[in-house]
Amino acid sequence: MNTLIDFDIPSRLDIVEAAERIRPYIHHTPVLQCEQFNDLFQANILFKCENFQKAGAFKSRGAVNAVFSLTQDEIDRGVCTHSSGNHAQAMARAAALRKCKAYIVMPETSPKVKVNAVKHYGGMITFCKPTLEARERTLQEIRQKTGAIEIHPYNNLKIITAQASAARELFLEYNDLDMILTPVGGGGLLSGTALAAKYFSSHTKVIACEPAGADDAYRSFHDQKFYPSLNPKTIADGLLTSLGSYTFPLILEYVDTIVKVQEDSIIHAMKLIWERMKIIVEPSAAVTLAAILEKQIDTKGMKIALILSGGNVDLNKLPWS
Amino acid sequence: MNTLIDFDIPSRLDIVEAAERIRPYIHHTPVLQCEQFNDLFQANILFKCENFQKAGAFKSRGAVNAVFSLTQDEIDRGVCTHSSGNHAQAMARAAALRKCKAYIVMPETSPKVKVNAVKHYGGMITFCKPTLEARERTLQEIRQKTGAIEIHPYNNLKIITAQASAARELFLEYNDLDMILTPVGGGGLLSGTALAAKYFSSHTKVIACEPAGADDAYRSFHDQKFYPSLNPKTIADGLLTSLGSYTFPLILEYVDTIVKVQEDSIIHAMKLIWERMKIIVEPSAAVTLAAILEKQIDTKGMKIALILSGGNVDLNKLPWS
Numbered sequence: 001m002n003t004l005i006d007f008d009i010p011s012r013l014d015i016v017e018a019a020e021r022i023r024p025y026i027h028h029t030p031v032l033q034c035e036q037f038n039d040l041f042q043a044n045i046l047f048k049c050e051n052f053q054k055a056g057a058f059k060s061r062g063a064v065n066a067v068f069s070l071t072q073d074e075i076d077r078g079v080c081t082h083s084s085g086n087h088a089q090a091m092a093r094a095a096a097l098r099k100c101k102a103y104i105v106m107p108e109t110s111p112k113v114k115v116n117a118v119k120h121y122g123g124m125i126t127f128c129k130p131t132l133e134a135r136e137r138t139l140q141e142i143r144q145k146t147g148a149i150e151i152h153p154y155n156n157l158k159i160i161t162a163q164a165s166a167a168r169e170l171f172l173e174y175n176d177l178d179m180i181l182t183p184v185g186g187g188g189l190l191s192g193t194a195l196a197a198k199y200f201s202s203h204t205k206v207i208a209c210e211p212a213g214a215d216d217a218y219r220s221f222h223d224q225k226f227y228p229s230l231n232p233k234t235i236a237d238g239l240l241t242s243l244g245s246y247t248f249p250l251i252l253e254y255v256d257t258i259v260k261v262q263e264d265s266i267i268h269a270m271k272l273i274w275e276r277m278k279i280i281v282e283p284s285a286a287v288t289l290a291a292i293l294e295k296q297i298d299t300k301g302m303k304i305a306l307i308l309s310g311g312n313v314d315l316n317k318l319p320w321s
Numbered sequence: 322m323n324t325l326i327d328f329d330i331p332s333r334l335d336i337v338e339a340a341e342r343i344r345p346y347i348h349h350t351p352v353l354q355c356e357q358f359n360d361l362f363q364a365n366i367l368f369k370c371e372n373f374q375k376a377g378a379f380k381s382r383g384a385v386n387a388v389f390s391l392t393q394d395e396i397d398r399g400v401c402t403h404s405s406g407n408h409a410q411a412m413a414r415a416a417a418l419r420k421c422k423a424y425i426v427m428p429e430t431s432p433k434v435k436v437n438a439v440k441h442y443g444g445m446i447t448f449c450k451p452t453l454e455a456r457e458r459t460l461q462e463i464r465q466k467t468g469a470i471e472i473h474p475y476n477n478l479k480i481i482t483a484q485a486s487a488a489r490e491l492f493l494e495y496n497d498l499d500m501i502l503t504p505v506g507g508g509g510l511l512s513g514t515a516l517a518a519k520y521f522s523s524h525t526k527v528i529a530c531e532p533a534g535a536d537d538a539y540r541s542f543h544d545q546k547f548y549p550s551l552n553p554k555t556i557a558d559g560l561l562t563s564l565g566s567y568t569f570p571l572i573l574e575y576v577d578t579i580v581k582v583q584e585d586s587i588i589h590a591m592k593l594i595w596e597r598m599k600i601i602v603e604p605s606a607a608v609t610l611a612a613i614l615e616k617q618i619d620t621k622g623m624k625i626a627l628i629l630s631g632g633n634v635d636l637n638k639l640p641w642s
Contacts, residue, residue, distance in 0.1 A: 030351075051599045113596075271636060275434075278372045278601040278632035311599035315592060321642055 002224075004249035010161045012199040015192075018158070019165040022064040025097055026054050028169055031305075034277050041292055043299035046177075047273075048170050051281045051311025055089040055117070057238075058166050058189055058309050059153070063090035065162030066151045067098050075100045080148035082128075082135040084110045085238055086310050087153035092123030103148050105138045107131075111314045154188030155244025163192030170305050171200035178302040181288040183309050184208040184217045184258060185239035187247030193307065194254035207297060208251070208258040209287040211236045211266060217243055221251060221258045235319050236266055238284030238310060259297065265290035267319045273308070283319060285309045323545075325570035331482045333520040336513075339479070340486040343385040346418055347375050349490055352626075355598050362613055364620035367498075368594075369491050372602050372632025376410040376438070378559075379487050379510055379630050380474070384411035386483030387472045388419050396421045401469040403449075403456040405431045406559055407631050408474035413444030424469050426459045428452075432635045475509030476565025484513030491626050492521035499623040502609040504630050505529040505538045505579060506560035508568030514628065515575035528618060529572070529579040530608040532557045532587060538564055542572060542579045556640050557587055559605030559631065580618065586611035588640045594629070604640060606630045 032047045050058040067079060078101030081091050088104045095102035102123045106115060107130035118125055128138040143150060152159070166189070167180060180197060184190045194206045210218050214232030220243055229242040243251065251258075270286035272293075273279065288306040291297055297304075353368045371379040388400060399422030402412050409425045416423035423444045427436060428451035439446055449459040464471060473480070487510070488501060501518060505511045515527045531539050535553030541564055550563040564572065572579075591607035593614075594600065609627040612618055618625075 056599060274601055274636055278377060280595055280599040280601060315595055315639070316642060318636070318639070318642070321637060321639070 002249055002252050005253065007157070007246065009250070010157055010164070010195055014161045015164045015168060015196060015199060018065045018161040019168060021068050022061055022162055022165065025064045025094070026060050027052060029053055029166070031170065031173065032277060032279070036276050041299045042301065044303040046170070046174065046303070046305040047277070048166060048305055048307045049279065050166055051279060051285060051308050053310070055086065055093045056310055056312040057086035057090065058163060058307070059086040059090035060093065061162040061165050062159035062188060063087065063094040063151065064097070066156060066158040067091070067094040067100065069158050070149060074149050078103060078146055078148040079151050080139060080142050080146070081105070081151050081153060082139045083153055085114060086312055088114065088123065089117045089121065089312070091151060092118045092121035096122045101148065103142045103146060105135055105142065107135065113314050114312065152244070154186035154241070155246050157246060159188050160192045160195070160246060160250070163189045164196040166307055167193040167196035168200050171196060171204070174303070174305065175201070176303055177201060177204045177305050179205045179207055179297070179304045180307070181207050181209060181291065181297070181304065182307045183236070183239055183284050183287045184210050185284065186241040187217060187243045187251050189307065189309060190255060191247045191250035194250060198254055205256040206254065207256055209291040210258060210260050211239055211287060212260040212262055214239050215260045217251070218258045218260045220248060221255065224252060234266070235263060236284040236287055238282065239287070259291050261287055261290040261294055261296065265294050269293055271320055280311045280313060281308050282310045282313045285311065323570055323573050326574060328478070328567065330571070331478055331485070331516055335482045336485045336489060336517060336520060339386045339482040340489060342389050343382055343483055343486065346385045346415070347381050348373060350374055350487070352491065352494065353598060353600070357597050362620045363622065365624040366620070367491070367495065367624070367626040368598070369487060369626055369628045370600065371487055372600060372606060372629050374631070376407070376414045377631055377633040378407035378411065379484060379628070380407040380411035381414065382483040382486055383480035383509060384408065384415040384472065385418070387477060387479040388412070388415040388421065390479050391470060395470050399424060399467055399469040400472050401460060401463050401467070402426070402472050402474060403460045404474055406435060407633055409435065409444065410438040410442065410633070412472060413439045413442035417443045422469065424463045424467060426456055426463065428456065434635050435633065438633070473565070475507035475562070476567050478567060480509050481513045481516070481567060481571070484510045485517040487628055488514040488517035489521050492517060492525070495624070495626065496522070497624055498522060498525045498626050500526045500528055500618070500625045501628070502528050502530060502612065502618070502625065503628045504557070504560055504605050504608045505531050506605065507562040508538060508564045508572050510628065510630060511576060512568045512571035515571060519575055526577040527575065528577055530612040531579060531581050532560055532608060533581040533583055535560050536581045538572070539579045539581045541569060542576065545573060555587070556584060557605040557608055559603065560608070580612050582608055582611040582615055582617065586615050590614055592641055601632045601634060602629050603631045603634045606632065
């Protein structure tokens with residue numbers, strides 16, 4: 001056990017309880033296969049389609065769990081977060097379900113489609129300059145003014161235990177997976193997946209994939225030393241963030257390895273999924289197939305699950321056009 | 322019974338037999354729903370996802386049935402067709418499954434992605450000028466040279482009975498559909514769907530949707546008089562063709578109505594399906610939702626199935642970019 005774990009590790013029961021709590025409000029997403037990919041990689045590849053999840057990404061699991069774990073007093077104060085992406089939509093939706101105010105700080109450069117989605121769910125947006133510093137300062141002002149409860153997008157055990165539910169669904173349906181692959185950004189999905197593998201699978205390896213242009217988790221894992229994400233450059237806009245004080249220790253302890261992939265592989269993988277599977281995934285969701293395309297992982301004869309983390313894409317601005 | 326029906330109408334058993342024949346080689350495609358569309362249209366809308374069908378379109382059903390109905394002598398001669406679209410891929414694939422040669426005549430302007438798909442399945446392509454006259458002449462030359470059996474993309478009873486299997490799957494799963502909507506081009510899917518409704522549903526209305534820029538079926542149906550498709554102009558490239566001597570009489574007899582939709586509605590509907598459902602459909606598949614968007618059909622309180630006919634799109638050339 002690494003010494004960074006100075007908190008209670010979420011238990012098997014915590015994950016089961018989170019899954020039960022969110023069940024009425026999220027999709028049990030389908031698992032798809034594509035014969036062409038199986039042939040191409042001589043493997044049995046399962047795609048867990050969180051792009052079909054409510055609000056278009058796995059983030060709905062964590063957001064619902066965090067919001068529905070609050071007391072009525074806390075709910076009366078509202079919730080707040082800063083996010084330019086899927087967590088913002090997921091939080092706005094979860095808050096609406098619990099009839100609670102959601103204050104969302106978004107950088108003024110956020111894509112219109114994401115801003116509209118937050119508005120669609122009734123989230124109250126405050127725009128700020130597109131820097132981490134401005135986002136945090138604006139959020140703090142809102143917190144002070146409203147007393148709203150902050151829900152961090154990933155460094156929060158309620159979030160992590162709920163993100164684990166996606167992998168748990170997989171393990172309950174397939175008890176013979178050799179590997180499970182997820183993207184890694186802040187590490188909420190990855191640490192949750194690793195916990196699910198620990199509790200609900202016998203021998204499944206947990207492998208994370210990260211863009212080379214935002215490889216802070218890769219370096220942190222292999223050097224066993226935390227590096228923040230500084231000036232990340234990748235099309236995978238969901239994977240720009242640093243690991244957190246919960247996610248990094250859990251990843252160090254329970255993840256088998258992290259690999260990194262090139263930008264052109266991410267775009268190629270994303271386009272392949274669109275073309276062959278006829279489903280829409282965002283760049284962040286394509287890093288796992290990119291790792292297989294790059295032969296970063298030996299797939300031959302293996303049964304492998306890939307978590308397609310989300311499908312929120314600006315259709316007017318595709319990476320190959 | 323209209324006097325144009327001078328052939329044996331495919332029977333219930335013909336459709337069941339076709340469904341059995343093709344079953345090992347095609348997908349029983351999923352039916353998806355989208356809460357946002359249900360709310361928006363105050364209806365229960367089911368999407369039959371033939372975009373997830375083998376080779377990306379319902380055409381695989383007909384092609385497999387036609388090829389697998391041939392005798393070994395016929396198979397030894399090979400099959401041929403002209404098509405710039407989904408029928409070409411479906412025929413190449415069906416022929417490969419039966420280890421039979423497939424001669425495909427394609428206009429030299431065919432999108433590269435479609436040409437590559439035909440090659441992928443081992444189809445032998447002959448390019449020609451992009452006119453119906455050149456396509457038919459080139460096909461005739463191939464037929465004379467090789468003795469290959471021509472499989473027409475829609476005006477063929479083996480094709481029609483197999484296209485009926487998509488709607489039959491729907492009716493077996495949902496016995497309370499008020500309406501079923503399909504696109505109409507040459508009328509293979511539509512006439513098959515109408516036959517399936519006649520045999521496998523009690524009261525489901527069959528409604529076809531056609532682009533206003535290629536409204537020959539609309540006019541033929543309402544005037545009860547065959548008009549060929551002359552200079553069609555629409556982004557729905559699967560719906561450019563004329564009705565045939567089998568499809569037109571069946572449509573006249575068994576279809577409830579045909580509506581037409583504008584180009585901008587087709588593009589809007591297509592984009593909505595991509596954005597909200599995270600699935601890829603081609604423009605031709607979006608004409609049914611376009612008709613609902615245009616309020617051509619009163620959906621309120623209805624249970625409606627839409628056949629999403631295909632998902633083959635050139636991702637480098639999207640209609641909204």
